Amino acid sequence: MSAHTQSRFNSTLTSQCQNCSLSALCLPLALADEDITKLDQIIERKKPLKKGEFLFRQGDVFDSVYAVRSGTLKTFNITAYGEEQITGFYCPSELVGLSGIDSNAYPVSAKALETTTVCEIPFSHLEELSSQIPSLKHQIFKVMSRKISDDQQMMVLLGKKNADEKVASFLLNLSNRFKKRGYSATSFRLSMSRGEIGNYLGLAVETVSRVITRFQKNELIHVDGKEIEIVDLPEMQKLVGVASDCGKIAHI
Amino acid sequence: MSAHTQSRFNSTLTSQCQNCSLSALCLPLALADEDITKLDQIIERKKPLKKGEFLFRQGDVFDSVYAVRSGTLKTFNITAYGEEQITGFYCPSELVGLSGIDSNAYPVSAKALETTTVCEIPFSHLEELSSQIPSLKHQIFKVMSRKISDDQQMMVLLGKKNADEKVASFLLNLSNRFKKRGYSATSFRLSMSRGEIGNYLGLAVETVSRVITRFQKNELIHVDGKEIEIVDLPEMQKLVGVASDCGKIAHI
DNA sequence: CGTAAAATTGATTGGGATCAATGCGTGTGG
DNA sequence: CCACACGCATTGATCCCAATCAATTTTACG
DSSP: OOOOOTTOSTTSOOOOGGGOTTHHHHSOOOOOHHHHHHHHHHOEEOOOBOTTOEEEOTTOBOOEEEEEEESOEEEEEEOTTSOEEEEEEEOTTOEEOGGGTTTTBOSSEEEESSSBEEEEEEHHHHHHHHHHOHHHHHHHHHHHHHHHHHHHHHHHHHHHOOHHHHHHHHHHHHHHHHHHTTSOSSEEEOOSOHHHHHHHHTOOHHHHHHHHHHHHHTTSEEEETTEEEESOHHHHHHHSSSGGGHHHHHTO | OOOOOTTOSTTSOOOOGGGOTTHHHHSOOOOOHHHHHHHHHHOEEOOOBOTTOEEEOTTOBOOEEEEEEESOEEEEEEOTTSOEEEEEEEOTTOEEOGGGTTTTBOSSEEEESSSBEEEEEEHHHHHHHHHHOHHHHHHHHHHHHHHHHHHHHHHHHHHHOOHHHHHHHHHHHHHHHHHHTTSOSSEEEOOSOHHHHHHHHTOOHHHHHHHHHHHHHTTSEEEETTEEEESOHHHHHHHSSSGGGHHHHHTO
16 A cells, blocks of 8 residues: 555644544445555545635546535536536535546536535545455445435436425435434524525525425424424425325326 | 356357447446456346336346446336336446445336347446456446436536427437447437426426427427437537526626 | 327416515624 | 625515416327
């Protein structure tokens, strides 16, 4: 194995994969201690990004994937006319940048929605290491495969769901992600604006606002600015998926 | 390397990766001959699927990815109420099944739109082999990465584009795929029905039909049932992407 | 052929976009 | 500390694109 990466930023940062609370999530491995150490050695902890700063830009040469440690990122395309199209939000433990492998350039930009820290994982090192640790390679396949099936769910949402279902799906999706990393599934803060939610879901800002207001009136959620509390989780879950189709489908 | 797979169906099928015209596409490798031979040995050529037959079903245990050799497949989800949601169409040289790695089960069903032949690539063998051939591993990463960025383009299409742009994007996407495998980019046959196109694009059948009719009237394409000829490729390309936003954006 | 599925075409409706105005919170400089 | 401005969010009014409903026509197939 090649030498310890000299340029690491974390001489003062104590964090390491061994004692990182996210390690079971970002690459959920059953690795031997020595393997974790190897993995740990290729990872660089970067200086925090402030709100609005870029992690990488569309077109940049691909060299690393990044695991979010704290904060939130969004990824987006810029169309030929400068319009922004958000393709994803990334919470702690989630990997961003995987779509850059194919073309050797990032096909999207990644920007911090709030102060955000990431672990940089140089891909060439990761790939090399994955040759030595078959379970690591399998995990990378799994993470990418998961991303593909998640994105396909998103395609279903965009193609088939109405505004209520889109917003409900979005909130429940966030809820599940917070829950998985040990936070409350019913009470959390939205780090993105209504405009960004609308952009992501294919809805106008006004529609997002109206749906959220209506959900609150119907006592499905409680909202205070960016703070969200899901009051009636079962009803929200019923709303997601096929709710609006029940009538149509029932008579088939 | 482990033994030659005994259960192969291709004792009578002459096709092998070495002389398969698609080999440069399905896993575009620069492999040494002996590596190609190894890859060839794990691949099983399956009996052709007839129209309407399943390659695998949503929920089946994941064991293989498949390269389409001839014909076309669609993948789709079935919602809780039995509604079908098409998530992709697969032409020759394309790999299907990659989304099953994560959960060890296929999250979608795959069905033949016409008589279709595939190469079955048992994933455990592929993974094992990829440990021995780093460039193979890299290619698998690339194929998955490509799928992720393609799906994200599809998300943009579904979320932001109007009916004209969706249909034009769809036709140009097919055009590019045919071109890549050496067929005409301007003249081809749609193996899917209007209904399936609409399902995939998040449009009603009637809308698909109307858009296609209008494109024909405007001499962008010529249509005869399932036969499509793209007459004005530049105009179609202009239509895709941001065409309808030009006015809105221009005055910013 | 004859029948069913697929495709087309027309009429009407409706969900969400757009336009417009106002409210709210936050940071900034006088 | 307040006044102001600016971005973000909400709310209302109107409009339009595509869905839906409905009726044929065309194609595929046993």
